[in-house]
Structures are given as structure tokens and as C-alpha cells.
Amino acid sequence: MPQPLEPLCLCSRHQFSFPCLPEQQCERNPSSRAGVALLNDHIYVVGGFDGTAHLSSVEAYNIRTDSWTTVTSMTTPRCYVGATVLRGRLYAIAG
Numbered sequence: 001m002p003q004p005l006e007p008l009c010l011c012s013r014h015q016f017s018f019p020c021l022p023e024q025q026c027e028r029n030p031s032s033r034a035g036v037a038l039l040n041d042h043i044y045v046v047g048g049f050d051g052t053a054h055l056s057s058v059e060a061y062n063i064r065t066d067s068w069t070t071v072t073s074m075t076t077p078r079c080y081v082g083a084t085v086l087r088g089r090l091y092a093i094a095g
Contacts, residue, residue, distance in 0.1 A: 035083030039090050044071070046092045047078035054079040054095075 034048030034055070042060040049055065054077035060069045074092060081095030 033079045033081075035078075035081040035092055035095070037083035037085050037090055039085045039088070044083060044090055046083050046090075047074065047081040047095055049079045053077065058092075 032049050032051075035044075035046045037044050037046075041064050042062055044058060044060050046058045047055050048057075056073040056075070056077040058071040058073055060071050061067070062069065078092060078095030082093040084091050084093065
């Protein structure tokens with residue numbers, strides 16, 4: 001029987017960490033239930049939940065420069081959102 005995977009910690013403006021550690025701190029509250037997609041050299045994290053509210057934020061992690069950038073927010077907060085790329089465009093679906 002396969003073993004469950006360790007959770008991936010995606011903290012804004014913080015390096016990826018494998019696995020998440022209880023003592024790990026982020027500069028802001030980490031989000032969960034976000035959509036994630038890769039477009040060019042960026043991993044986009046869209047929407048999610050910060051423990052209090054659904055999020056409309058969009059952030060991009062540049063895999064070449066190892067840095068985070070805040071991108072224009074979505075018009076609607078989304079939780080349990082799907083993210084995908086089609087023909088060079090990022091889409092947030094449902095949530």
C-alpha cells in the first residue's frame with residue numbers, strides 16, 4: 001500500500017520546504033486550498049484560505065531568481081480553486 005506524501009509548504013515570500021515543519025514560520029499567514037500552476041519560469045499560487053477568509057491574492061514564485069512577487073489580485077476571493085495554463089494564459093477555475 002502506498003504511503004501518504006508529506007505536505008508541501010507554500011508560504012508567501014518564503015522558500016519551499018519539504019516537508020512542512022511545525023516550527024516553520026512565514027512572513028505572512030500561509031494559505032491553504034489554493035490553486036497552483038506553472039507558467040514559463042513562474043509557479044503561480046492563486047486564492048486559497050488563510051484560516052480566516054477566502055483569498056483573492058495571486059503570487060508568483062520565480063524559479064530562476066528564487067523570489068516571490070505579488071501579482072494583481074483576482075476580482076473574487078476563491079478557496080478550493082483550480083489553476084491551469086492554456087495557450088500561455090493562467091486560469092483560475094471554480095472556488
